[in-house]
Amino acid sequence: MEINYQNIKVIGFDADDTLWVNETYFREAETDFAKLLSKYETPNKIDQELFKKEIDNLPIYGYGIKAFTLSMVESALELSNYNISSKNIEEILNIGKAMLSKPVELLDGVEEVLKSLSGKYRLILATKGDLLDQERKLEKSGLTNYFHHIEVLSDKKEENYSKLLRHLDINPSEFLMIGNSLKSDVLPLVNIKAHAIHVPFHTTWAHEEVTEEEKNGKAYKTISSLKDVLKLMT
Template sequence: MTEEYGNIKVIGFDADDTLWVNETYFREAEETFGRLLSDYETPNKIDQELFKTEIDNLPIYGYGVKAFTLSMVQSALELSNYNVSNKTIEAILGIGKGMLEKPVELLDGVEEVLSVLSKKYRLILATKGDLLDQERKLEKSGLTSYFHHIEVLSDKKETNYSKLLNHLDIKPSEFLMIGNSLKSDVLPLVNIGAHAVHIPFHTTWAHEQVTEKETNGKTYKTVSSLREVINLLD
């Protein structure tokens, strides 16, 4: 174990695209949505307008499939100048329902890593999104027993993490967060004096992307797979 991790007592895990597949389903949904609206705009314009609507709606709807579905409906109405058919609106709702019914596909090595680390550390799950959907995915994943605490956050900023650590009586220096998003799972933790490990996923929502300037001078590790975390902490 490297000296910097010698004080770690609690390890936090992100859920979507860290423990199981998630963003892939959003990309597929966006492609289907683009085809449904192809009579009104180009695919690129549809993507741009949907993303803008999602960002505008974040303070109202938050994150998750339900928020995404509402943004698709709004975008369809606006892109079609309110001429979109009821059948298309029904199809959009079907996209959202289909996403909520997706099987939970664990990423490689997840259960092995949780099993090993849970014997030495207290593990918590810290994710954001729709509460009902995240509870569904966690239950279907079969991973619940590994976690001492499960928290669905409204957002993942410094204040959210600070409140969580205070609530659980965890010092930042004793906490390690593991996740696929630099913006949500890494930089906020580094900024409050905690540790973080970044495990990139093959696709990232544009809202979660950060610039090189934002990561300059920040201390965190990047690994290519969850299994490498065991070696970091061994």
């Protein structure tokens, strides 16, 4: 499907797993958590219960490492039948703190792409998660000056994007979103008549996966590397 980007004036970027590594650290933390609870349940059961707890807690805690850590604590209590030691709870909290201390590892070509596009387009960052953590990562990334506006959203649904575009006085037809999640960065934009480009990351949280039916007939491009954006937009 041929898509014309000639009218684009503003480009939005997702942050986690689009500009820098993120989901990899969650997979590592899940492995550490499963080892910690290995005397109570199998790794598969622990993963399943933790995921259920995360989804149940989304309306309360939202997204991000702090929410994930609280879900690990709650899951540990339930999986151990409330027999887990205070020492183990401390170890779970330390898993979360270690995630918050991870270095910011930029993905291939990120700064090259932002530098090139910032001369022609207005760039914004639209991400979700914990505000304090996202501000920390952005500051450490060294990318702040490329963006005209930075927004940390509570979620990335059609209404969230519509509100953001209205607030910034951006016409959806003149807006392009780039991100790794079809569910959060692509389909909601297509549904509000904006544009989107999908740049898959090698690992995806189960909550961000979509069905073939949801993707069917939607007008967006998928590229293998962020640097491929330059072939489309410059």
